[in-house]
Amino acid sequence: MARLTSHYVALAGGVGGAKLAHGLAQILPPQALTILVNTGDDFEHFGLTICPDLDTVCYTLAGLANPETGWGRREESWRALENVRRLGGPDWFRLGDQDLGTHLERTRRLREGQPLSAITRDFCRAWGIAHRVLPMSDDPVRTIVTTEEYGDLPFQEYFVRYAWQPRVRGFRFQGAATARPIPEAVKALAEADAIILCPSNPWVSIDPILAVYAPYLPKAKPVIAVSPIIGGQAVKGPAAKMFTELGIEASARSVAEHYRPYLTDFVLDQADAALQESIASMGIRVHLAQTLMHTEADRRRLAEDVLNFIHQR
Amino acid sequence: MARLTSHYVALAGGVGGAKLAHGLAQILPPQALTILVNTGDDFEHFGLTICPDLDTVCYTLAGLANPETGWGRREESWRALENVRRLGGPDWFRLGDQDLGTHLERTRRLREGQPLSAITRDFCRAWGIAHRVLPMSDDPVRTIVTTEEYGDLPFQEYFVRYAWQPRVRGFRFQGAATARPIPEAVKALAEADAIILCPSNPWVSIDPILAVYAPYLPKAKPVIAVSPIIGGQAVKGPAAKMFTELGIEASARSVAEHYRPYLTDFVLDQADAALQESIASMGIRVHLAQTLMHTEADRRRLAEDVLNFIHQR
Numbered sequence: 001m002a003r004l005t006s007h008y009v010a011l012a013g014g015v016g017g018a019k020l021a022h023g024l025a026q027i028l029p030p031q032a033l034t035i036l037v038n039t040g041d042d043f044e045h046f047g048l049t050i051c052p053d054l055d056t057v058c059y060t061l062a063g064l065a066n067p068e069t070g071w072g073r074r075e076e077s078w079r080a081l082e083n084v085r086r087l088g089g090p091d092w093f094r095l096g097d098q099d100l101g102t103h104l105e106r107t108r109r110l111r112e113g114q115p116l117s118a119i120t121r122d123f124c125r126a127w128g129i130a131h132r133v134l135p136m137s138d139d140p141v142r143t144i145v146t147t148e149e150y151g152d153l154p155f156q157e158y159f160v161r162y163a164w165q166p167r168v169r170g171f172r173f174q175g176a177a178t179a180r181p182i183p184e185a186v187k188a189l190a191e192a193d194a195i196i197l198c199p200s201n202p203w204v205s206i207d208p209i210l211a212v213y214a215p216y217l218p219k220a221k222p223v224i225a226v227s228p229i230i231g232g233q234a235v236k237g238p239a240a241k242m243f244t245e246l247g248i249e250a251s252a253r254s255v256a257e258h259y260r261p262y263l264t265d266f267v268l269d270q271a272d273a274a275l276q277e278s279i280a281s282m283g284i285r286v287h288l289a290q291t292l293m294h295t296e297a298d299r300r301r302l303a304e305d306v307l308n309f310i311h312q313r
Numbered sequence: 314m315a316r317l318t319s320h321y322v323a324l325a326g327g328v329g330g331a332k333l334a335h336g337l338a339q340i341l342p343p344q345a346l347t348i349l350v351n352t353g354d355d356f357e358h359f360g361l362t363i364c365p366d367l368d369t370v371c372y373t374l375a376g377l378a379n380p381e382t383g384w385g386r387r388e389e390s391w392r393a394l395e396n397v398r399r400l401g402g403p404d405w406f407r408l409g410d411q412d413l414g415t416h417l418e419r420t421r422r423l424r425e426g427q428p429l430s431a432i433t434r435d436f437c438r439a440w441g442i443a444h445r446v447l448p449m450s451d452d453p454v455r456t457i458v459t460t461e462e463y464g465d466l467p468f469q470e471y472f473v474r475y476a477w478q479p480r481v482r483g484f485r486f487q488g489a490a491t492a493r494p495i496p497e498a499v500k501a502l503a504e505a506d507a508i509i510l511c512p513s514n515p516w517v518s519i520d521p522i523l524a525v526y527a528p529y530l531p532k533a534k535p536v537i538a539v540s541p542i543i544g545g546q547a548v549k550g551p552a553a554k555m556f557t558e559l560g561i562e563a564s565a566r567s568v569a570e571h572y573r574p575y576l577t578d579f580v581l582d583q584a585d586a587a588l589q590e591s592i593a594s595m596g597i598r599v600h601l602a603q604t605l606m607h608t609e610a611d612r613r614r615l616a617e618d619v620l621n622f623i624h625q626r
Contacts, residue, residue: 046417047360047424079390083414087439089421097410101396104359108402111360126400 006032006193008307009185011213013038013205014053015070015236016228017198018060019293023303024196025061026296030130034188035061038200039116039135040143040173040208041155045093046084048103049110052156053205054120054135055102062127070236073098092161117182132188136209137179143204146170155204164238168245171203176211189216194310195262197225199291201239202258210262217262222310224265226291226302227252231271235292253279260284265309267291267302285309319345319506321620322498324526326351326518327366328383328549329541330511331373332606336616337509338374339609343443347501348374351513352429352448353456353486353521354468358406359397361416362423365469366518367433367448368415375440383549386411405474430495445501449522450492456517459483468517477551481558484516489524502529507623508575510538512604514552515571523575530575535623537578539604539615540565544584548605566592573597578622580604598622 008028012021012035021035035057042051052071059065059073066072076096085091095103102123109119115138124133143155147166150157158166189195195217200206210217217223229252234240240250248254256266256279266284268275269291279286287309293299321341325334325348334348348370355364365384372378372386379385389409398404408416415436422432428451437446458471460479471479502508508530513519523530530536542565547553553563561567565585569576569592579597581588582604593599600622606612 045421047362047420048417049360077390077392077410079410080393080413080417083411084418085414087414087418087436089414089418095417097390097392097413098396100393100410100413101398101400101402104361104393104408105397105400105402107360108358123400 007034007188007191008032008194008196008310009034009036009188009192010196010198011036011038011200011206011209012053012057012198013200014041014056016293017053017200017205018057018065018070019299020196020198020226020302020306021057022060022296023293023299023301024306025131026300027303027307028131030132034132034134034185034192036134036136036182036185036188036209036213038205038208039137040141040176040204041159042140042142043154043156045095045156048107050093050103050156051106051116051135054133055099057133058120058124058127058129061124061129061131061133064127072096093156094160117184132184134182134185136185136212137181139175139179141176141179141208141212142174143208144172144174145204146172159204159238164241168238168242170246171207173208173211176208179212181212181216185213186216189213189218192218192221194222194224196306197223197259197262199226199228199235201228201234201237201242202255203239203242206259214262222264222313223262224267224306224310225255225259225263226267226289226306227255227269227272229255230269230291251275256282256284267306267309320347320501320504321345321507321509321623322347322349322501322505323509323511324349324351324513324519324522325366325370325511326513327354327369329606330366330513330518331370331378331383332612333509333511333539333615333619334370335373335609336606336612336614337619338444339613340616340620341444343445347445347447347498347505349447349449349498349501349522349526351518351521352450353454353489353517354472355453355455356467356469358408358469361420363406363416363469364419364429364448367446368412370446371433371437371440371442374437374442374444374446377440385409406469407473430497445497447495447498449498449525450494452488452492454489454492454521454525455487456521457485457487458517459485472517472551477554481551481555483559484520486521486524489521492525494525494529498526499529502526502531505531505534507535507537509619510536510572510575512539512541512548514541514547514550514555515568516552516555519572527575535577535626536572536575537580537619537623538568538572538576539580539602539619540568540582540585542568543582543604564588569595569597580619580622
């Protein structure tokens with residue numbers, strides 16, 4: 001199958017997912033890639049609707065992302081937030097001045113009744129993003145993390161306010177049962193030559209998307225996941241901690257097991273080569289790669305590898 | 314009556330009102346002054362509640378105001394708005410980054426159900442404002458300007474978006490009939506030794522306050538207004554244009570006539586000395602002063618004059 005006539009759908013959460021999506025966008029023409037982004041960690045703050053994963057993916061693709069953090073804008077300033085703090089307001093969610101422009105305009109258009117997918121399309125055009133980025137739904141889905149210490153927490157409270165320190169007992173995706181998938185995404189999945197699960201958090205970045213799209217995944221096409229866990233550690237964020245707290249060994253093997261109902265292929269970091277056989281025994285094709293993405297070249301290289309793995313059949 | 318045991322209530326709109334209020338605050342101790350501020354030009358924009366007059370008064374009293382414009386913050390930046398513009402959003406209302414902090418935190422607290430007066434009190438404390446600043450009501454009042462060209466316009470659309478160019482046919486203060494006055498303001502008015510109508514726009518800055526407080530103005534106390542019109546011209550903004558478009562001569566005399574049901578005293582700029590007799594013939598005590606406030610010293614001097622006029626009885 002010639003790669004240039006192929007189409008791929010990448011499911012992505014925030015930073016890790018955005019990096020691989022960026023790698024794919026560097027090598028695939030716009031019509032060959034659809035990036036379907038988690039909106040379960042969206043929330044309302046100060047009256048604004050904030051979509052952290054969507055923004056991270058878009059900022060990354062547009063070259064606007066902060067290269068140090070992976071989230072937020074490069075050359076950001078914090079004057080609005082400093083003034084909120086002076087007034088005694090909550091400053092736990094880092095709202096940068098440039099980033100606020102995105103939240104303001106998105107909120108304005110949502111309040112006019114425009115769908116998030118249409119707003120995202122226009123924002124991508126304004127930011128010069130050629131590839132298609134779709135929020136997983138125009139209907140709100142809200143990830144709730146059940147914790148030992150605080151009970152149910154909206155995702156951003158768990159993740160940012162409490163710095164993912166509470167012990168996790170479970171998750172639910174409020175609204176997912178009734179959230180309508182985006183028709184363009186359903187069509188892209190039906191026509192896709194392969195589905196790529198980016199190295200995002202399985203529990204809170206990819207699962208919310210699967211909660212809406214599981215019925216629309218193509219049955220006989222490769223579904224390939226890149227492990228966000230290397231050597232038992234999450235590259236970033238709470239993925240490994242979540243596995244442990246749920247009584248599951250934190251390992252790339254557990255990630256493959258987690259995705260098992262959907263998976264045909266799994267990309268394991270070379271550091272985890274020892275797990276290869278054990279994952280293969282689940283009936284999953286296992287590929288070794290260098291999965292850490294420090295540089296933009298790393299992103300591109302991993303994307304190349306993933307596409308090659310898909311076509312090595 | 315000794316000035317230091319007196320109490321004054323100043324009614325104020327935006328820039329001009331804020332300057333005289335600042336002058337009064339420079340010479341009166343905190344317990345001697347209540348500043349009652351128009352909220353008729355408040356509006357919702359990008360999901361945020363914006364209170365332009367309240368912010369102008371507070372920023373001015375706190376020394377945070379932009380000395381060039383009179384509104385907004387000094388040393389302001391515009392990165393959020395630049396990003397809104399890049400996304401094709403409306404940029405006609407100048408939202409500065411620091412100023413956004415105020416709107417964000419106010420909106421957050423309003424959405425929690427906190428009254429605007431309590432929020433304003435806390436903001437004043439955070440900004441080091443010792444004098445009492447009260448919004449005219451905790452209930453929303455919205456000034457609607459009826460224009461020849463566009464029919465009814467919410468105040469900020471008329472004022473900022475259309476740069477007060479449409480021809481005015483009339484005004485109404487949506488919600489004023491049912492808006493509850495602030496109990497502290499009613500008490501301050503009842504106990505006041507004099508009421509000061511600051512040199513703000515009579516039609517759209519002071520009238521909305523009077524629409525709520527007319528029944529609470531003390532009957533036998535001085536009510537003194539400072540003309541916002543000098544030599545037939547508004548010092549700033551559309552006041553003179555409004556008089557003309559409503560078929561009334563734009564003059565300080567028309568301002569006195571406008572306030573006549575309430576007024577005992579009127580402060581006329583020295584440039585308008587010729588109008589003195591004509592205004593006095595309405596049964597109003599007329600005082601001459603230098604009413605332009607270019608510097609902080611001008612504000613203080615005019616405030617001194619106003620207090621002296623009140624006590625010259």
